Amino acid sequence: xxxxxxxxxxxxxxxxxxxxxxxxxxxxxxxxxxxxxxxxxxxxxxxxxxxxxxxxxxxxxxxxxxxxxxxxxxxxxxxxxxxxxxxxxxxxxxxxxxx
Numbered sequence: 318x319x320x321x322x323x324x325x326x327x328x329x330x331x332x333x334x335x336x337x338x339x340x341x342x343x344x345x346x347x348x349x350x351x352x353x354x355x356x357x358x359x360x361x362x363x364x365x366x367x368x369x370x371x372x373x374x375x376x377x378x379x380x381x382x383x384x385x386x387x388x389x390x391x392x393x394x395x396x397x398x399x400x401x402x403x404x405x406x407x408x409x410x411x412x413x414x415x416x
Contacts, residue, residue, distance in 0.1 A: 320368060326350055326407060347410040349402035356398045361414045363391040370408030373401035 318336070325332065332348040349372070365374075367383040374381045374389065376397050381389060391397055393416070402408045 349408040
C-alpha cells in the first residue's frame, strides 16, 4: 500500500481505513474532503500526523491549525472536534490510537 494512493475521494463522509490493529493499538488512515466531526471524547490516546492538506482541531479552550507534516497528541478523555478540513488538497491523516 502507498499511503498517498487514493482510490476514491470522500464526498459526504470521511473514509477511514484500519491499517493495523492489536490489543492496545490501532493505526488508521483517514481521508477528509471538507468534512468536519462532532465533539468527541475518546477512551484512548491518539497521535495524529497530517500527511497532506490543512485542518483545524478544536479543543474546549484552544484551536490547533494543522498543515502538511504537522503532528498532534490528543489525550484520552480530551474533548475535541475537527472543525475544518481542506478540499484541495484533500486531507490524508495517519492516526495511531493507543492506551
